[in-house]
Amino acid sequence: MKFGVVVFPGSNCDSDCYHVISDVIKQPVEYIWHKNKKLGNYDCLIVPGGFSYGDYLRCGAIARFSPIMKEVIDFANSGGLVIGICNGFQILLEAGLLPGAMLRNKNLHFICRFVKLKVENTNTPFTSKYDRGQIVRIPIAHNEGNYFIDDEGLKELQKNDQIIFRYHGENPNGALDNIAGIVNKKHNVLGMMPHPERSSEKELGSEDGLPIFKSIVAWLGEK
Amino acid sequence: MIKPEIYKALGLEDVDYQRIENILGREPTYTELAMYSVEWSEHCGYSSSKKYLKLFPQTGKYETLVGEDSGGIIVDDIAIIFKMESHNHPSQVEPKQGAATGVGGIIRDIFTAGARPIASLNSLRFGPLSDPYNRYLLVGVVDGIAFYGNCLGVPTVGGEIYFDESYSGNCLVNAMSIGICKRKEVVRARAQGIGNSIMYVGSSTGRDGIGGCSVLASAEFCDAEEEKRPTVQIGDPFTEKCLIEATLEILATGHVVGIKDMGAAGLTCSTSEMAAAGGVGIEIDIAGVPRREEGMQPYEVMMSESQERMLVCVKAGKEKEITEIFEKWDLNAVVIGKVNDSNVVTVKDNGKIVAEMTTSSLTNPPLFDLPYKRPDYLDEVNKLDFNNIQAPKDLNSALLKLISCPTIANKAWIYEQYDHMVQTNTCVLPGSDAAVLRVKGMKKGIAAVSDCNSRYCFLDPFIGAQIAVAEAARNLVCSGADPAAVTDCLNFGNPKKPDRFYYFKNCVEGIISACKSFQTAVVSGNVSFYNESPKGAINPTPTIGMIGILEDISHRITSYFKDEGDAVFLLGETFEEIGGSEYLKVIHGAVKGLPPKVDLEKEKRLHAMMLEAIKSGIIKSAHDCSEGGLGTTIAECCIINQDKMIGVEININSILRPDILLFSESQSRIIISCGQKDIQNIISLAKKHNIPVNEIGRVGGSRLAIKGLIDLSVDDLSKNWRTAFK
The missing domain is CATH 3.90.650.10 (PurM-like C-terminal domain)
Structure with a gap:
């Protein structure tokens, strides 16, 4: 079992993800440089948060043209597990691996704080260690997390159980239908704005993000 | 030619x-x-200040590193490099880019020393928010810090912000950054x-x-x-x-x-x-x-x-x-x-x-030995007879007014625009007395804080600067850290005007005396002169950035009350000290008197007692008593943790006039809470260190009740405290 963390210029949560995989759930993990044209053998890819290419033009819009993204798309299309967190989610949207788009937060500010999420679907490789309907505390940190999709797309998401996390209580950024995280139709690609890697250790005030990584390990172990 | x-x-x-x-x-x-x-510019050459800067202690209780552009301390073979720098004039002229490049510049000073930047702090000063230009500056500066720091992936974990008329026309933006590396990598x-x-x-x-x-x-x-x-x-x-x-x-x-x-x-x-x-x-x-x-x-x-x-x-x-x-x-x-x-x-x-x-x-630019002179107006300004200050009839509304003034009010509107969690080391988030960071793979932790009450410095630069150091150290102690070393950012007016230079000289001497007493070296810093608008000079503002070391990260303490039934203690004594206080300014519109006294020996005993108590695990919360006095401090202990606000019943025996008891800003005081079983331990520890100790109440309920003086619901307090910036 091996994890890969994709590193773009401007990624800044890459080492946080690496730390959780390596030191908290103690699994093999490697960084993958965005200029690589070939992907090695990985079981799960993490596209981390940050400001790839400075978020210039539009969040994720330049990163999706990095050579490695072709490999990431092939990997996902062949059923590999991919998780995009924050900027990683934005990149997956730009790359077409997930549907929808991000608008600026409703209040037009960057928001960094713990929020409450409701786990909507536990029948995925990423969420089996949660209880359905469980309320968890995981922080957000973004400027563009206001998820948007057209009516038809939203119906699709709802129909296929693709909405994995919803903001609970307060919607911090104006996201449509309180959407905080979604999967693709095949349920092997997850995108989420909140940062599970920032809430996987007691010292950081919450371990509510940890089940995501544990779910992946369990799923890969059974495979 | x-x-x-x-x-x-x-x-x-x-x-x-x-x-x-x-x-x-x-x-x-x-x-x-x-x-x-x-x-040869003052900014690069330090022509006017060099003579005094040489006097800062460069050694202390921790081994120090003093480099060309930054400095730091060594803890267990790890170098902690840190420095604070001003970007005042650029921010006044172009707030977003001025503040952004201030952050960028100070962070470069850290990683060019070989250290990976792990955290930033900011100390900001603006004129009153009633002036739209000051609001424009505040919004622009916060936006600039967020724009730059968030993208870099260096968490902005703390800082401070004050509002005062003297900064209208010349705001202050002081940025501090901290980095770590192995000693041999410097x-x-x-x-x-x-x-x-x-x-x-x-x-x-x-x-x-x-x-x-x-x-x-x-x-x-x-x-x-x-x-x-x-x-x-x-x-x-x-x-x-x-x-x-x-x-x-x-x-x-x-x-x-x-x-x-x-x-x-x-x-x-x-x-x-x-x-x-x-x-x-x-x-x-x-x-x-x-x-x-x-x-x-x-x-x-x-x-x-x-x-x-x-x-x-x-x-x-x-x-x-x-x-x-x-x-x-x-x-x-x-x-x-x-x-x-x-x-x-x-x-x-x-x-x-x-x-x-x-x-x-x-x-080697030309160096000056500039003349200084105590301003004539100080004698008049220092006069204050509190008998001429009328006590407010309604202490409840006075307290609500105080906690909603921008200097005291909750700053979440600001720090939530900063990514303060990236790098996953922030173990005490912004809003407590000091930010606490873990170092992955190490038992020890780092606490950081910045502090300066410039009104005190205006009234008495020597004591004001001593208090800035003492309070920074006290904030660290309240988070469980041993004060270790200092960086400073010295913001003053035109040094060629003798009354301005008097402030600079005395503030530097105040910092030196406090740092020597605490054995905290000054490892880096920056001087910013010419902070003047046509209206005059800013209040003298020697911002202190201070680093503390936690022996064990698990000993960290936050400032808010935890559990129903816990005992509340006041460590230290309250005197008739409302000179230069927030109370005098906000409620009575006056900036007068002398700042509170500070006894550095007593302050050190307080730190020693606190660190011993924290190490033995008997303290549940600790909050430094500063701007706004006891009333404000206790109110904050009830409401800082928005997820679990809790009331308290307080009963203080005192001969002081009620408003003075509630709002005096006497130094060397801390509000702590502990479980019932540890009451005797706290009392005997305080006695051992010769610190005045008073058990003043019990945590519980949903009201802040100070017997005979204050009775307010925590919801009301929270609403007033949290909405000042919205």
Whole structure:
């Protein structure tokens, strides 16, 4: 079992993800440089948060043209597990691996704080260690997390159980239908704005993000 | 013949020009004139302050490192590098870019020392928010800090913000950054080794920021400040993020002899100071400098303060390996010169010499021993008879008014715009007495804080500066950390005015006396003079940035009450001290009297007692009692934790007048809480350290009830405290 963390210029949560995989759930993990044209053998890819290419033009819009993204798309299309967190989610949207788009937060500010999420679907490789309907505390940190999709797309998401996390209580950024995280139709690609890697250790005030990584390990172990 | 208006436009005086001619023995070239003007500016040369800065203690209870551009301490073979720097005038002229490039500049000072930046803090000062321009400045500065710091992935974990009329027309933006590396990884900002290469790396050079350190930073604001906007640099945090990674990568190769940020005074400063620090000469040819504009004159290249650039001294023969790393990050890396044994800085443009002077003439600006005089108005201002101050009839509404004033109110609107969690080390989030960071793989933790009550400094600069240090240390202690070392950012008016310089001299002496007493070395810092608008000087503001060490990260303490039934103690004593208080200002509209007394020996005993108590695990919460006094402090203990607000019943026996008891700002006081079983332990520990201790109440319920004085619901308090910025 091996994890890969994709590193773009401007990624800044890459080492946080690496730390959780390596030191908290103690699994093999490697960084993958965005200029690589070939992907090695990985079981799960993490596209981390940050400001790839400075978020210039539009969040994720330049990163999706990095050579490695072709490999990431092939990997996902062949059923590999991919998780995009924050900027990683934005990149997956730009790359077409997930549907929808991000608008600026409703209040037009960057928001960094713990929020409450409701786990909507536990029948995925990423969420089996949660209880359905469980309320968890995981922080957000973004400027563009206001998820948007057209009516038809939203119906699709709802129909296929693709909405994995919803903001609970307060919607911090104006996201449509309180959407905080979604999967693709095949349920092997997850995108989420909140940062599970920032809430996987007691010292950081919450371990509510940890089940995501544990779910992946369990799923890969059974495979 | 060079006309006076030419050198005067660069900020040089007649005497400076004469001195330059004497040094060179000839008429200077325009490039040389430009280079002297920036290196001798107050901002780069410390002409007026150097005499006093030498007096700061550079050793303390922790081993110190004092480098060219930053300093730090050694803890268990880990170097903690930190420094604070001002970006006041740029922020006043262009708040977003001014603040952003302030953050960028200070962070470069950290990673050019070889340390990975792990956290930033900001100390901000604005005029009252009733003025729309001050609101524009606040919004712009916060936006700039967020824009730059968030993109870099360096968490902004703390800081402070004050509002006072004296900052209208000249806001303060002081940025502090902290980084860590192994002791043996620390690098210096010097060029050494004859024949080694001088490389220019990072962003390209443009016309931005020309004269930033001389024309903008080293002069008072007049009414034409708009015209100075082109002297402000423009920040590109994405490039800086790549520069951090590339720099740490080249440092790991072992091929780098020394490295320096091109900050204030750009190429001029980095070449001359690296040569001077290494005791060598440097020859560069600026034809190779990557440009972003056509037709730049040599002096413009030498003066430009374009951001995200650095100068690196590389071992001869290793240039290719360095270049390859920068290419990986899509950044420039060009050899522009060599180290020689001449003690001269030579600047060529396509082989033609455009400037040549000894390094020492550039880096040893004329020093001044400026006169100082206690301002005449202080005698009058220091007079305060509290019998003439009418006690408010309704103490409840006085408290609500105090906790909703912007200086005291909750700052979530600001710190939630900053990514304060990235790097996953922030174990105590903003909003408590100090930020606490873990160091992965280490048991110990780092706490950081910045502090300065400039109103106290205005009323008595010596005591005010002592209090700034004492309070910073107390904030650290309240989070469970041992105060370890200091960086400072000294913000004052025009040093050539004796009443302004009086404040500078006395504040420096106050810092020295407190730091010596606490054995906390001053390892780095910055001086910012000329903080004046046509209305006058700012309040003297010697901002203290302080680092503390937690023996064990699990000993960290937060400031809010935890559990129903816990006992509440006041450590320390309350005196009739409302001089310079927030209460006097907000409720009575007066800035008068003397600041509270501070007894450094007692303060140290308080720290020792607290650290012993925290280590034994008997303290559940600790909150420094400062602006707004006991009333405010206890209210905050109830409401800081929004998820679990809790009331308290307090009963204090005192002969003091009620408003003075509630709002006096006497020093060396802390509100702590503990479980019932530890009450006796707290009392005996306090006795052991000779600290006055009073059990004053019990945590519980949903009201702040101070017997006979205050009765308010925590919801009301919270609403008032949390909405001031919205």
